[in-house]
Amino acid sequence: MQTATIFKLNTIGFIATSISCYQGALRGMPWLGLAVFTLLMVIFLPFTDMKKERILLTIIVGVIGFLLDSILILFDIYTVNIDTRWLLPASLCPEWILALWLNFGFMLYIYWLILRRSYVVSGVIGIIFAFIIYGNAHWNGLLKLHRPALVSILIIAVIWAVLIPVLTMFAIKFFSREVHHATQTK
DSSP, X not given: OOHHHHHHHHHHHHHHHHHHHXXXXXXXXXXXXXXXXXXXXXXXXXXXXXHHHHHHHHHHHHHHHHHHHHHHHHTTSEEEOGGGOSSSOTTSOOHHHHHHHXXXXXXXXXXXXXXXXXXXXXXHHHHHHXXXXXXXXXXXXXXXXXXXXXXXXXXXXXXXXXXXXXXXXXXXXXXXXXXXXXXHOO
């Protein structure tokens, strides 16, 4: 399959998984995002050259995101609507947010080449996505931002402005071998 087709299909999968995370949480099915994410992996992993690296990076991003959001909850930056949880207790990151992190980690295989062009741009993308993700979740009643809401979302945005470039650096370490190898064999 051509690279452009894989990129487009992965992007559609990324968006579908993100939407399923929100819609599942909104409709009392907080596990839906994880289910769609698992399906996404089953569909796209066979077309990945570096399967182990992609899975490992997905796990690393998932763990970092899970810990980060659990810390944000611990420090009362936001709280999650109890109806949007499945198995994890209120003191931890909920499953639908974990699925968003796993989804992003899985898609870094596709997007790292864009994000690595400029760490400033990837930081700005982090800020934009923090506002979109947490603002949308707050607006839809999935979570409540505290201290006023603008301060909470600014704290999250600053964290994401640093985190997205750092995660991009991880992706570069994981996947730059593949790009180097592909250019050497042409």
